[in-house]
Amino acid sequence: MTKNHSVHSYDSLMRYAEFLGYGEIHTKVDEKTGLKAIIAIHNLKRGPAIGGCRMVSYSSVDQAYEDALRLGYMMSYKAAINNLPHGGAKAVLIKPKEIKDRQAYFEKFGEFVNELGGRYITAVDCGTSPQEMDLIARRTSYVTCTTKRGGDDDPSPLTALGVRRGIEAAVKFKLGKDSLEGVRVAIQGAGHVGYHLIKELTAKGAQIVASDVNLQALQHCIDEFGITACPAEEIYSQEVDVFSPCALGAVLNLEHIQRLRAPIVAGSANNQLAHQRYGALLHERGILYAPDFLINAGGLIHVAVIYGHGDIGKSTAQIMDIYHTAYAIFEQSARENKPTNEIAERIAYERLQE
Numbered sequence: 001m002t003k004n005h006s007v008h009s010y011d012s013l014m015r016y017a018e019f020l021g022y023g024e025i026h027t028k029v030d031e032k033t034g035l036k037a038i039i040a041i042h043n044l045k046r047g048p049a050i051g052g053c054r055m056v057s058y059s060s061v062d063q064a065y066e067d068a069l070r071l072g073y074m075m076s077y078k079a080a081i082n083n084l085p086h087g088g089a090k091a092v093l094i095k096p097k098e099i100k101d102r103q104a105y106f107e108k109f110g111e112f113v114n115e116l117g118g119r120y121i122t123a124v125d126c127g128t129s130p131q132e133m134d135l136i137a138r139r140t141s142y143v144t145c146t147t148k149r150g151g152d153d154d155p156s157p158l159t160a161l162g163v164r165r166g167i168e169a170a171v172k173f174k175l176g177k178d179s180l181e182g183v184r185v186a187i188q189g190a191g192h193v194g195y196h197l198i199k200e201l202t203a204k205g206a207q208i209v210a211s212d213v214n215l216q217a218l219q220h221c222i223d224e225f226g227i228t229a230c231p232a233e234e235i236y237s238q239e240v241d242v243f244s245p246c247a248l249g250a251v252l253n254l255e256h257i258q259r260l261r262a263p264i265v266a267g268s269a270n271n272q273l274a275h276q277r278y279g280a281l282l283h284e285r286g287i288l289y290a291p292d293f294l295i296n297a298g299g300l301i302h303v304a305v306i307y308g309h310g311d312i313g314k315s316t317a318q319i320m321d322i323y324h325t326a327y328a329i330f331e332q333s334a335r336e337n338k339p340t341n342e343i344a345e346r347i348a349y350e351r352l353q354e
């Protein structure tokens with residue numbers, strides 16, 4: 001998932017949208033409430049488009065559009081590879097300096113979602129919570145993650161579960177092991193997902209070494225799970241079975257790949273490959289890469305299941321299935337001698353054309 005490039009004008013924004021295979025881009029400006037919202041619907045072929053609504057500050061409007069386009073595209077691929085009956089979309093609310101009337105602001109956004117007639121289903125993301133979803137639900141039924149409907153401020157435990165399943169599939173495929181007992185994992189980032197991943201993996205008997213630039217977050221995991229810590233820059237060269245990037249995007253660059261000693265890379269961070277070609281480099285080096293957009297989709301799967309009136313049991317079962325999806329991609333990658341990210345992206349792309 002490395003279709004990134006910077007855009008600085010309407011011309012290049014439109015070219016970027018075309019390049020990503022869009023789709024629809026809708027804008028709503030409402031002076032009274034201060035709402036400035038973008039909804040980028042990437043694809044509708046598999047069903048209504050689903051994706052979170054984020055409210056963050058942007059240094060420019062172009063940047064907000066770029067974010068919406070990039071994230072909506074990624075949602076389509078996450079949904080398609082995990083066989084969800086949805087296309088991908090993202091809503092971006094350009095955070096105003098002050099929201100005078102929060103209820104009116106989010107109700108206005110709810111009206112905007114409703115005007116799209118169900119082509120877009122909204123959910124929580126950075127800067128929004130189930131409380132905001134409740135306000136949106138006053139104006140539209142195309143909303144999930146409300147306090148009544150699966151609402152949870154933090155999707156990280158479910159994301160971590162999916163990543164754990166991706167790691168288990170990779171460990172089985174690459175190392176022939178049915179269990180994580182004694183498997184050594186280097187985790188970059190002990191934040192929301194990192195914390196829950198450490199919890200999942202230590203419960204399965206894995207040995208963890210972790211790094212974080214936030215030493216407090218790291219210490220918390222050391223105290224609670226008895227893991228080993230290492231300096232941030234040393235995480236790549238740890239003598240482990242799995243390197244798990246759970247902090248930043250673009251960490252799989254030439255320098256870092258050359259330093260890797262792990263035969264497996266599997267983590268939660270979005271856009272881990274600094275460039276598409278690094279997927280091929282990992283493949284050439286015999287390092288098994290679990291595609292990020294496949295194994296970090298636990299939160300999205302949950303949101304989609306809840307919208308379809310399923311419960312946490314159903315979404316957990318579907319997230320557990322990430323194991324089988326990942327394993328099949330590893331097998332296909334070996335059969336065709338092609339990088340795993342290329343295989344996964346091709347499958348998702350083909351599903352989006354059906």
Ligand code: NAD
Nearest residue numbers: 155156159189191192193211212213214246247268269270
């Ligand atoms: P977070 O901000 O809670 O945690 C990230 C952690 O990484 C922080 O503790 C931060 O201090 C640390 N960090 C930053 N730079 C670092 C560095 N150079 N070395 C080591 N640690 C560093 O974020 P999160 O919610 O845990 O998400 C982690 C990654 O997973 C992000 O890339 C995010 O986009 C992706 N992701 C998260 C979810 C989710 O459910 N939260 C879902 C899908 C994808």
